[in-house]
Amino acid sequence: MNAGEQAALIDRVREQRARGERLAPADARALFDCHDLPALGALADAERWRLWPDAEVTYVIGRNLSYTNVCWVRCRFCAFYRPPGSSEGYTYDRDLIAAKIDELVEMGGREVLFQGGLNPALKLDWYLDTFRWIKSTWDVHLHALSPAEILYIAHISSLPLDRTLGQLRDAGLDTVPGAGGEILVDRVRKILAPGKDMADEWIDFMRTCHRLGIRTSSTMMYGSVETLDERVEHLDRLRGLQDETGGFNSFIPWSFQPELTEMPEIPKASAFDYLRTLAIARIYLDNIRSIQASWVTQGPKVAQVSLRFGVNDFGSTVIEENVVSAAGTTYTMDLPEMERLIRDAGFMPVRRDTHYNRLARAPEPSPDQAISATGAAYLNSAATGAPAGMPPRPSR
């Protein structure tokens, strides 16, 4: 497309959306060929204001609890897992889990992102006992597991999925992260993770959750081996299921992190690619209300800019993140820094719960706090040290 055709497409999409017409797959694909980034941003920003009329950006205080790194699936894009039997494998005991949740609660947080690997040693009872214990000990929200983990738990426990999910829900599972969405196209999934669920299975899983009243998030991991058409197909599958169930709380895209995976030859997706993908997703997913920034993969600077590309939520102050950092990207951000970035972008920071209910506007910072924000100390290197509590990375 030449510049004139690009401008005409942007104008047409704007007018269609103003009339409430849905973005067609072919137009979404064509928008990927539009390079005018401010124009794409403005389209997505208009959608954002339609869905979120207040100049507010939400975030949640939460922590990752990567309860085990043992996993037999061997996804080619993962640098976090250790195969069963590896001397570097771990599973958290209750003392460690308790210490981590205590730390979260002391910081005023409530969201526990409880995720790990497909560990053959952990059967359904382990999860039920652990969840019941957590929910009876702390007032926290369990944003837990992932489709692949739950499908596997059902499998090794010889239970149907809906009964497994029902028992987990009754034991305290509140919401399920939409992890493992990757790209919902089997061609891509067979290359990335042939041992994991295929696209239909992932969608069916989400449908089952939603039917049982378990809300979930949805994700996309772009920038690996998929085509732009396949990105659009992914968005279309999410939009289709959301029409049916309405059970997705949010959508969170992030880029494939090639370092230290088995596919290091794939160049890392750029900031330009992130922002256009985000903008097109915001326009396409007209029925998913919240879109979350991925500052863990994009860094604080690009994540802040994303607030004008359709993002209304800054995600979680991740106290501990092991999976992405195992692949070499480590950005850290504390609460004052997150709030500074949100304010600097022209929005009011607002704390929320995992269901995107607003809890409180953040207090205005005192002049002292405003300058004591420790700054975006981002460490963008695939270098040395493993995160605290983690075994060293393997040399594969």
Add this chain to the structure above:
Amino acid sequence: MQDAIARAGLESIHRKVIEGERLSGDDGLALFASPDINVLGHLANLVRERRSGDLCYFVRNQHINYTNVCNKDCTFCAFYVRPGDPAGYTLSVEDVRRRVEEQIHEPVTEVHMVAGINPRLPYDYYMDIIRAVKSVRPNVTVKAYTMVEIAEIARVGRRPIERVWEDLKAAGLDSLPGGGAEVLSDRVHALTFRLKQTPAEWLSMARSAHRAGLRSNATMLYGHIETHAERVEHLLRLREVQDETGGFLTFIPLAFHPENTEMAHLPSTTGMDDLRQIAIARLMLDNFDHIKSFWIMVSPQISQLSLWYGADDMDGTIIREEITHAAGARTPQGLTRSQLVALIREAGRRPVERDALYRPVAAVAAA
């Protein structure tokens, strides 16, 4: 975009940009007050494409920071050590020659040399290191010495400035970088770089260089204690000199990096601020041909985005950047040519390899 421009209250500025009318200082402040980065980008891109179309310039260059010894004590600097400090280093003429030889396999077209103010260096040193570069690479363009270093060269040489320019040109100097301007405000000067020349002196030195037939760049170090009004003042003062001489090649906003400086308590610049600064510079500096987004300072990611927010230059491959990295920069110390070209192409821009004077070295073949 029309709706967003109206919502941002920037319709009159939009009209001025379309008609090519000069923006006022108040317009600059209104742009800084707008949080809508896409509107700023749209406006800046109108000017950017009028001047450079879809081109994005880059250079294959080598940085040589010949000394870290400096007697200026600037509060925003993490690179310098005071004279007498054991951590100080100064490259000999032979060291400089060797640095260039080490990179002889790279098709570098520009050698960029800036450093601290080491009062013990004699006048001839400054001429000799240029000659050393040229003796190894006769065809390279040498871009060296900020206006602050030029003032020191004139002082130590006890020569009138016109004579200094002639000597530098005879030694092989091709152009001048834009550093040392910091923020062209007397208040900021007094608080952060008071031992350096004043803003008025920096500007008059630039005028003098341009009169001597040398082109130079201009920078601004933003994101520390300066106000938006001071940033606008800085741009207006540059624009005024440019009207007079036409000698500035490019404007380069430099994001302040707090780590290891006396202002380490300050946060880093944000992505929005980096893009905002690029866009507003493009809009205010209507008489500058180029706006450079220096990826070393703002990150390659933001630099790529800036190609739609007013920038038409990404600097270059930069072998061994040391000054910003002393202030904790996490960016790489160099990018390969193919990495740069890929970033530019993906953003829908056409890469053009240039030399220090923006002469095309080679059109980059289509992939």
